[in-house]
Amino acid sequence: MATIDELRDRRSVRAYTDEPISADDERAIIQAAFEAPTAGNQQLYSLIVVRDQALKERLAVVCDNQPFIARAKLVIIYVADLSRWYDAFLAEGLDVRTPGPGDMALAVVDTAIAAQNAVVAAESLGIGSCYIGDIMENYEELVRMLDLPPYVFPAVMTVFGHPTQQQLERTKPPRFAYEDMVGENSYLHISGDRLSKMMGAKIGVPGRDRNLEAFAKRKWSDDFSVELNRSVCAMIRTLTDYYTEPGDAR
Numbered sequence: 230m231a232t233i234d235e236l237r238d239r240r241s242v243r244a245y246t247d248e249p250i251s252a253d254d255e256r257a258i259i260q261a262a263f264e265a266p267t268a269g270n271q272q273l274y275s276l277i278v279v280r281d282q283a284l285k286e287r288l289a290v291v292c293d294n295q296p297f298i299a300r301a302k303l304v305i306i307y308v309a310d311l312s313r314w315y316d317a318f319l320a321e322g323l324d325v326r327t328p329g330p331g332d333m334a335l336a337v338v339d340t341a342i343a344a345q346n347a348v349v350a351a352e353s354l355g356i357g358s359c360y361i362g363d364i365m366e367n368y369e370e371l372v373r374m375l376d377l378p379p380y381v382f383p384a385v386m387t388v389f390g391h392p393t394q395q396q397l398e399r400t401k402p403p404r405f406a407y408e409d410m411v412g413e414n415s416y417l418h419i420s421g422d423r424l425s426k427m428m429g430a431k432i433g434v435p436g437r438d439r440n441l442e443a444f445a446k447r448k449w450s451d452d453f454s455v456e457l458n459r460s461v462c463a464m465i466r467t468l469t470d471y472y473t474e475p476g477d478a479r
């Protein structure tokens with residue numbers, strides 16, 4: 230039950246006290262990530278812990294100008310990593326296919342589950358966190374900044390720190406209702422008034438059409454979102470351009 234209570238009470242934390250995260254806590258948080266399940270126990274990810282302040286500041290800019298990233302006490306990037314296994318197969322002289330989008334999809338799932346383990350571990354230590362989805366943007370620039378080899382994609386970034394009092398008192402954003410989220414045995418189709426009500430409740434202000442329009446502008450059509458899609462397409466293109474089945478000529 231304690232875990233369920235903590236999951237319910239967790240909120241994203243974007244402002245931090247000056248208290249550093251101890252080496253023991255950092256180690257425990259990262260080790261918790263490694264305890265997560267992974268596809269075939271392959272652990273198709275690796276971590277980059279960002280210690281350099283100049284790099285944090287650059288990430289704050291590249292990740293859609295979010296200055297709190299540079300103020301976080303611990304910044305972890307989880308890269309979906311198909312390079313390790315592929316390199317090991319090649320070093321062994323094996324004739325394997327090149328990594329493809331399916332492998333990358335599995336690897337991204339691995340990164341997300343591991344990252345959430347770390348987030349939950351941090352929460353149990355009184356340390357707040359926030360995901361930064363914008364790490365999936367500007368793929369080519371991040372490859373240069375982080376010295377990423379081929380078949381490695383920065384899928385998840387999480388930033389950590391001890392929450393300020395204001396952050397502890399912040400109201401958690403609403404979730405969709407259980408009934409609107411759960412289909413039994415098949416997809417739950419929702420449309421019309423029910424869909425409008427569901428979305429209206431989420432964004433929380435009356436006058437739903439205008440609000441949905443504003444929400445769409447802010448989240449769906451904003452420049453960051455266009456860049457996110459361009460960046461992920463660029464990463465997938467590099468995978469599909471070089472994808473070969475076993476035995477294919479390279």
Ligand SMILES: Cc1cc2nc3c(=O)[nH]c(=O)nc-3n(C[C@H](O)[C@H](O)[C@H](O)COP(=O)(O)O)c2cc1C
Pocket residue numbers: 239240241242243295359360361362363401402
């Ligand atoms: C994949 C992902 C990407 C996110 N990216 C950002 C981000 O770039 N900046 C930010 O401030 N919050 C980001 N968040 C946090 C969400 O805004 C937050 O989880 C959501 O509003 C729900 O609030 P809660 O975490 O406080 O419950 C992200 C969360 C996830 C899971």
